[in-house]
Amino acid sequence: MSQGLEKTFHLFAISGKTNATGKEMTSKDFSKLCKECNILESGCTSTDVDIIFAKVKAKGAHVITFEEFMKALDLLAVKRYPEIPANESIAATHKLVEGKEPAAVGTTMSQGLERTFHRFAIYGKTNATGKEMTGKDFSKLCKQCNILESGCTSTDVDIIFAKVKAKGAHVITFEEFMKALDLLAVKRYPAIPAIEAIAAIHKLVEGKEPAAVGTTKAVTGGAVDRLTDTSKYTGSHKERFDAGGKGKGLAGREDQVDNSGYVGAYKGTGTYDQKTKK
Incomplete structure (x- = not known):
């Protein structure tokens, strides 16, 4: 109270x-x-x-x-x-x-928090209404909004989610979400008064959007560099690239029939016609 x-x-x-x-x-x-x-x-x-x-x-x-x-x-x-x-x-x-906010200020803050709740609640789903949030959504929000710092752990998040949700439910409403933030605030900011901690955690969450997870990134360094260094290739693999490391395309993958009439690897290829003209 x-x-x-x-x-x-x-x-x-x-x-x-x-x-x-x-x-x-x-x-x-x-x-x-x-x-x-x-x-x-x-x-x-x-x-x-x-x-x-x-x-x-x-x-x-x-x-x-x-x-x-x-x-x-x-x-x-x-x-x-x-x-x-x-x-x-x-x-x-x-x-x-208890819990009231000034009309002019509270509306703006509440809208920003509700917008964040909605975006995380529907993220990655096709038929979600955005009115209920799962434990997975809540954990994702806490992680991406930097709530999981300063002694506030993923275990705290799970415990608080279970505490605020209705008995037998697997999701929380926006009102329950707000209660959860208040409880998390004292975990995230244990060194300051509760009211200041709540205001600070609201600021972390307000207006945030879920970031894409699992996006593939180019891997470099170590073994990858060695595997992609064409100067170290040998055998048939070496033949697929020129001296500068540029792929030869089809010529590097298939044997090309030489119909020039010269012996393979002959260095004077193309000089016969020049000699006969003299």
Whole structure:
């Protein structure tokens, strides 16, 4: 739950900014979050949001930290759900906020990730819809998007795939794929906070396309060089190439009948007519 809330905090804190770290949230960001997460209902107003923001922030500060954001949600919860116990209202408010993304930014990012999911899901198949991804597709994506580094292994990928898929299923949906990325993020980037790790792994995946696998490449070096060096050929094989290594074609593969009237290998071939003319 905390990771999902921290992800939302981070995304709204950096929304529309170029140099934001995502560790602090302005009043404007907080108001936007409350509005887009449907907190401003059932008697909870924008005035409540402003008052609670001012209440939780540090004295003299103009921003709030994630810890202060969590306190603000708890205070808003009783405004949003006044008819139920405080602990239940807090859980309900957290559910409204968890995993949400700002509309303008989230749509673009989600589309880029969904496009990648679709492309890997249909790659190499003729009748695939692109709505479901196999374990093989998922492994290929993780490898080609450089997720398998920094301690994140193919075993981790297999375990997480099995964890997010539905019971008895052999494929995952896009929603399950997103959950899998979040779990892989902490494996791929263990040294940074979860929210930053998730953002980083999304960046690795977003907009990527599957690369062709198994393309034949020319092999050179070692034994190959020796096998293709015509200067080292002997016997009938040598006769198929000229001194420069160029193939003679048909002349190098078949015996040609010499009807010139001269003895084979005679060096004066073609000189008889010149002599008789004299």
